[in-house]
Amino acid sequence: KEIEMKKIVTGNYRLVRNxxxxxxxxxxxxxxxxxxxxxxxxxxxxxxxxxxxxxxLEKDGFIQKAGTGxxxxxxxxxxxxxxxxxxxxxxxxxxxxxxxxxGVLIDxxxxxxxxxxxxxxxxxxxxQLVDNISRILDALIIPQNIQPSEILxxxxxxxxxxxxxxGIIVKTDLVEENNVPLQELLQQRYGFKIIIENDANAxxxxxxxxxxxxxxxxFVYALLIIDQNVFGIGYGIIIxxxxxxxxxxxxxxxxxxxxxxxxxxxxxxxxxxxEIILKGENVNKDAVHIDRLIAAAxxxxxxxxxxxxxxxxxxxxxxxxxxxxxxxxxxxxGGEVMQVESILLPAIQETMQVRLGGRxxxxxxxxxxxxxxxxxxxxxxxxxxxxxxxxxxxxxxxx
Numbered sequence: 089k090e091i092e093m094k095k096i097v098t099g100n101y102r103l104v105r106n107x108x109x110x111x112x113x114x115x116x117x118x119x120x121x122x123x124x125x126x127x128x129x130x131x132x133x134x135x136x137x138x139x140x141x142x143x144x145l146e147k148d149g150f151i152q153k154a155g156t157g158x159x160x161x162x163x164x165x166x167x168x169x170x171x172x173x174x175x176x177x178x179x180x181x182x183x184x185x186x187x188x189x190x191g192v193l194i195d196x197x198x199x200x201x202x203x204x205x206x207x208x209x210x211x212x213x214x215x216q217l218v219d220n221i222s223r224i225l226d227a228l229i230i231p232q233n234i235q236p237s238e239i240l241x242x243x244x245x246x247x248x249x250x251x252x253x254x255g256i257i258v259k260t261d262l263v264e265e266n267n268v269p270l271q272e273l274l275q276q277r278y279g280f281k282i283i284i285e286n287d288a289n290a291x292x293x294x295x296x297x298x299x300x301x302x303x304x305x306x307f308v309y310a311l312l313i314i315d316q317n318v319f320g321i322g323y324g325i326i327i328x329x330x331x332x333x334x335x336x337x338x339x340x341x342x343x344x345x346x347x348x349x350x351x352x353x354x355x356x357x358x359x360x361x362x363e364i365i366l367k368g369e370n371v372n373k374d375a376v377h378i379d380r381l382i383a384a385a386x387x388x389x390x391x392x393x394x395x396x397x398x399x400x401x402x403x404x405x406x407x408x409x410x411x412x413x414x415x416x417x418x419x420x421x422g423g424e425v426m427q428v429e430s431i432l433l434p435a436i437q438e439t440m441q442v443r444l445g446g447r448x449x450x451x452x453x454x455x456x457x458x459x460x461x462x463x464x465x466x467x468x469x470x471x472x473x474x475x476x477x478x479x480x481x482x483x484x485x486x487x
Contacts, residue, residue: 108133112141113150113172114474117197121154121169142170149176150196172197177240180228181459181466182221183287184246184262186210186315189220192462193228196240198298198470202228203459211264218273240473241281243465244270245290247313247322251337255284258338283468287311288340289331290464291422291455292324297467300420300453305329308416309455310407312423313344314378319399320344321406325414345402349376356394364391378425385428396431403432404439411440411450422455429454 108131115127124142128135145151152173156166174197183190187210193202206224209216221244229239248260255271257263274282285293292309295301301309309324323340325332333339353373357364363372366384384392407419426432433452441449457463 108137109141109145110475112138113145116145116151116170117172117474120151120171122171123167123169125167146170149173174199177238178229178234179240179466179469180225180242181462181464181469182224182242182244183290183459183461183465184208184212184217184244185287185461186262189224190459190462191224191228192459192466193232193234194463194466196470196473198467200459202232203462204228211262213264214268214270214273217263217268217270218277221274222277236278236280239278239280241283241469242274242278243283243285243290243468245285245287245461245465247287247311249338249341250284250286250289252283252285252289252333253337255282257284281469281472283465283472285465285468286322286324286340287461288322288324289333290324290462290468291460292326292420292464293331293467293471294457294460294464295420295455296326296329297470298463299457300418300455301326304417306414306416307418307420308410308414309420309422310403310410312403312421312425314349314399314423314425316350316374316377317348318344319347319402321403323410327414342406347402349378349381350374352395352398353391355398357391366392382425382427385431393431396425396428397435399425400432400435401439404436405443407436407450407452408440408443411444411447416450418451418453420453420455422460426454426456 111131112127115130116122124138125135128138131138142151146153150173151170154169154171156168174195176196178201179194181192181194188208189206191204192200194200204224204227206220206227208220212220225242229236246257246260246262248262249258250256251258255269257268257270259266271282271284288309288311291311292301295309301307305328307326311322311324313320313322321342323342325340350373353364353376363370365371366376366380367387367389381392381395385396410419433454437449437452
């Protein structure tokens with residue numbers, strides 16, 4: 089009989105010290121403050137081995153003492169608690185989006201130290217983009233008296249086709265050129281690790297690291313993007329706890345729908361009229377932005393509500409196809425448009441169920457953090473630091 093197993097590698101021979109230290113460090117991150125005795129129980133390592141690893145990690149500055157517990161009934165020394173030392177180093181996460189560059193600065197404990205944004209032109213030349221990234225980096229670290237040498241890494245998220253392996257922005261509507269070797273250009277200025285990632289993948293990692301996806305191995309993050317001319321969905325796909333990028337690094341990219349705001353307004357209003365009435369005001373259809381529709385929907389404007397119901401039908405049909413292909417445990421929905429989730433979600437779910445027939449409904453959850461992409465790319469740096477060696481699930485033993 090084959091037994092499916094997934095177990096932590098506690099190391100052997102030449103690798104034992106590094107592997108065991110990495111395992112302990114990651115457990116202190118995920119379960120700290122934690123006692124050495126609990127680490128020994130979880131890992132199966134000897135208490136003396138655990139204490140040697142803890143002493144080394146503390147000496148290297150990765151962890152610190154976080155107080156003591158109570159003595160046992162027999163008395164004796166109080167057990168010591170350990171936690172990650174946040175100021176060991178810092179991570180920067182950036183999101184390049186239309187008209188602005190958002191940034192966050194976190195410590196090794198994932199605590200937010202600072203956040204800021206830099207306005208951008210509609211499209212950036214590559215030199216402009218590199219200079220603006222330097223500007224926002226300075227704006228994050230200089231007021232905190234943090235030196236570049238204290239930065240452990242920087243992650244950058246952007247919409248479009250991204251070659252994460254080589255740090256190349258293959259194609260995006262936010263930069264004038266294609267095939268931009270952004271990682272290489274930035275490494276010429278900075279000595280710390282730099283990761284370039286698609287924004288939907290980054291948002292999915294935020295959910296996996298911090299939020300709704302923490303205890304879920306297979307889920308989809310759908311990032312909904314709408315502007316005056318198009319509507320599109322970018323997918324961040326998590327399979328067996330890891331980002332699925334595909335054979336050529338572009339999994340999750342879809343063609344935008346040629347559905348403008350004007351098109352949908354024509355569907356829910358007088359098609360022959362160039363104007364609509366929103367919240368009692370005459371507005372030219374071509375001048376309507378998504379934020380104005382959101383504000384009108386909040387005010388219970390019937391036309392705005394009808395617009396979002398129509399949009400939800402498109403979203404529901406798209407998500408149903410994703411369910412057929414990927415069969416996820418959960419779908420997370422992100423993007424500015426999800427501010428009107430009370431209108432969108434019921435209509436999305438209804439459309440999905442019609443498309444899916446008798447299949448079990450897939451839970452839909454709204455991701456509301458505006459820093460999801462920035463924190464997601466920062467978490468990729470943290471993942472690299474705290475990565476735990478492990479076997480993939482597979483048949484290991486015959487019984």
